[in-house]
Amino acid sequence: MTTPTNWRKSSRSNPNDSCVEVGRVADGAAVRDTKDRSAGYFTTTGTQWATFIDAVKSNRFD
Structure with a gap:
Protein backbone atom coordinates (compact mmCIF):
# COMPACT_ATOMS: atom_id res chain seq x y z
CA MET A 1 0.00 0.00 0.00
CA THR A 2 1.30 3.45 -0.86
CA THR A 3 1.14 6.43 1.44
CA PRO A 4 -1.41 9.03 0.29
CA THR A 5 -0.02 12.26 -1.14
CA ASN A 6 -1.37 15.63 -2.25
CA TRP A 7 -4.13 15.88 0.36
CA ARG A 8 -6.80 18.39 -0.72
CA LYS A 9 -9.83 19.89 0.97
CA SER A 10 -12.71 21.28 -1.05
CA SER A 11 -12.33 24.91 -2.05
CA ARG A 12 -15.97 25.32 -0.98
CA THR A 45 -9.73 1.95 -6.08
CA GLY A 46 -9.79 4.25 -9.07
CA THR A 47 -12.98 2.59 -10.30
CA GLN A 48 -14.71 2.97 -6.93
CA TRP A 49 -13.71 6.63 -6.69
CA ALA A 50 -14.88 7.40 -10.24
CA THR A 51 -18.23 5.71 -9.55
CA PHE A 52 -18.66 7.75 -6.35
CA ILE A 53 -17.80 11.04 -8.08
CA ASP A 54 -20.21 10.28 -10.94
CA ALA A 55 -22.97 9.59 -8.40
CA VAL A 56 -22.29 12.88 -6.59
CA LYS A 57 -22.28 14.86 -9.85
CA SER A 58 -25.58 13.28 -10.95
CA ASN A 59 -27.25 14.17 -7.62
CA ARG A 60 -27.80 10.52 -6.74
CA PHE A 61 -27.50 11.31 -3.02
CA ASP A 62 -30.02 14.15 -2.96
Whole structure:
Protein backbone atom coordinates (compact mmCIF):
# COMPACT_ATOMS: atom_id res chain seq x y z
CA MET A 1 0.00 0.00 0.00
CA THR A 2 1.30 3.45 -0.86
CA THR A 3 1.14 6.43 1.44
CA PRO A 4 -1.41 9.03 0.29
CA THR A 5 -0.02 12.26 -1.14
CA ASN A 6 -1.37 15.63 -2.25
CA TRP A 7 -4.13 15.88 0.36
CA ARG A 8 -6.80 18.39 -0.72
CA LYS A 9 -9.83 19.89 0.97
CA SER A 10 -12.71 21.28 -1.05
CA SER A 11 -12.33 24.91 -2.05
CA ARG A 12 -15.97 25.32 -0.98
CA SER A 13 -15.10 24.54 2.64
CA ASN A 14 -14.67 27.40 5.08
CA PRO A 15 -11.29 27.41 6.84
CA ASN A 16 -12.84 26.53 10.23
CA ASP A 17 -15.41 23.98 9.05
CA SER A 18 -14.97 20.28 9.55
CA CYS A 19 -14.63 18.52 6.28
CA VAL A 20 -12.94 15.62 4.57
CA GLU A 21 -9.72 15.65 2.59
CA VAL A 22 -8.87 13.50 -0.40
CA GLY A 23 -5.37 12.27 -1.16
CA ARG A 24 -3.87 10.31 -4.01
CA VAL A 25 -2.81 6.69 -3.82
CA ALA A 26 -1.39 4.50 -6.59
CA ASP A 27 -4.72 3.57 -8.19
CA GLY A 28 -7.42 5.52 -6.40
CA ALA A 29 -8.04 7.88 -3.55
CA ALA A 30 -7.66 8.14 0.21
CA VAL A 31 -10.18 9.99 2.39
CA ARG A 32 -9.71 11.34 5.93
CA ASP A 33 -11.55 13.56 8.39
CA THR A 34 -10.02 17.00 8.92
CA LYS A 35 -11.20 17.02 12.56
CA ASP A 36 -9.00 14.03 13.38
CA ARG A 37 -6.34 13.41 10.77
CA SER A 38 -4.45 11.13 13.12
CA ALA A 39 -7.39 8.69 13.13
CA GLY A 40 -6.30 7.44 9.72
CA TYR A 41 -7.96 7.22 6.34
CA PHE A 42 -9.69 4.80 4.05
CA THR A 43 -8.78 4.06 0.45
CA THR A 44 -10.72 3.29 -2.69
CA THR A 45 -9.73 1.95 -6.08
CA GLY A 46 -9.79 4.25 -9.07
CA THR A 47 -12.98 2.59 -10.30
CA GLN A 48 -14.71 2.97 -6.93
CA TRP A 49 -13.71 6.63 -6.69
CA ALA A 50 -14.88 7.40 -10.24
CA THR A 51 -18.23 5.71 -9.55
CA PHE A 52 -18.66 7.75 -6.35
CA ILE A 53 -17.80 11.04 -8.08
CA ASP A 54 -20.21 10.28 -10.94
CA ALA A 55 -22.97 9.59 -8.40
CA VAL A 56 -22.29 12.88 -6.59
CA LYS A 57 -22.28 14.86 -9.85
CA SER A 58 -25.58 13.28 -10.95
CA ASN A 59 -27.25 14.17 -7.62
CA ARG A 60 -27.80 10.52 -6.74
CA PHE A 61 -27.50 11.31 -3.02
CA ASP A 62 -30.02 14.15 -2.96
